[in-house]
Amino acid sequence: MKNLEVLTYENAPQESQQIFDQLKEKLGKVPNVYAAIGNSPKALGGLLGLADTLSKGEFTAKEVEAVALAVAEANTCDYCLAAHTTVGKMQGFSEEETVAIRTGEIADEKLKALSDLAKAITISRGKPEQNVVDAFHAAGYSKAALAELIGLVAVNTITNYANHLADTEIDFPAAPQLAEA
Numbered sequence: 233m234k235n236l237e238v239l240t241y242e243n244a245p246q247e248s249q250q251i252f253d254q255l256k257e258k259l260g261k262v263p264n265v266y267a268a269i270g271n272s273p274k275a276l277g278g279l280l281g282l283a284d285t286l287s288k289g290e291f292t293a294k295e296v297e298a299v300a301l302a303v304a305e306a307n308t309c310d311y312c313l314a315a316h317t318t319v320g321k322m323q324g325f326s327e328e329e330t331v332a333i334r335t336g337e338i339a340d341e342k343l344k345a346l347s348d349l350a351k352a353i354t355i356s357r358g359k360p361e362q363n364v365v366d367a368f369h370a371a372g373y374s375k376a377a378l379a380e381l382i383g384l385v386a387v388n389t390i391t392n393y394a395n396h397l398a399d400t401e402i403d404f405p406a407a408p409q410l411a412e413a
Contacts, residue, residue: 236398247273268398290377294323302347305334306354309392313407345371
């Protein structure tokens with residue numbers, strides 16, 4: 233038995249079905265990660281509510297995707313790498329830029345400071361080196377942005393961990409594999 237099942241509409245709790253209807257309307261489908269988290273309507277609703285609130289904050293949609301890619305890379309989540317490579321390209325990134333964010337080699341200094349801090353927060357469990365935080369602020373980000381970044385790291389970590397526990401089938405085009413170091 234799997235730890236988390238990727239639910240179908242028919243076997244989802246009624247409250248999750250209502251959320252699935254909203255996702256279908258907004259996205260055209262219910263991504264498998266949300267079908268897995270939908271085992272708990274409260275977890276799915278809370279996650280989506282926080283993500284929606286943060287999407288209206290300090291960061292552009294493109295910056296939100298940079299954070300998602302950095303966190304997914306740090307947490308080795310193939311599902312989220314695929315999903316956020318796809319969405320990142322919809323937000324204006326080239327595929328090469330999505331790879332550069334994941335490797336920390338993005339040319340845009342502001343995006344580099346953002347993605348480096350997102351990855352550092354994830355890897356260090358919330359205790360990044362101060363110079364990485366300083367680079368984030370030097371790139372022009374505020375304290376409000378830092379608080380929101382913590383929230384975005386949390387949202388993405390939730391989906392990464394859910395995918396690990398559900399062994400979620402990827403329903404997006406696969407992300408490019410990185411060259412071995």
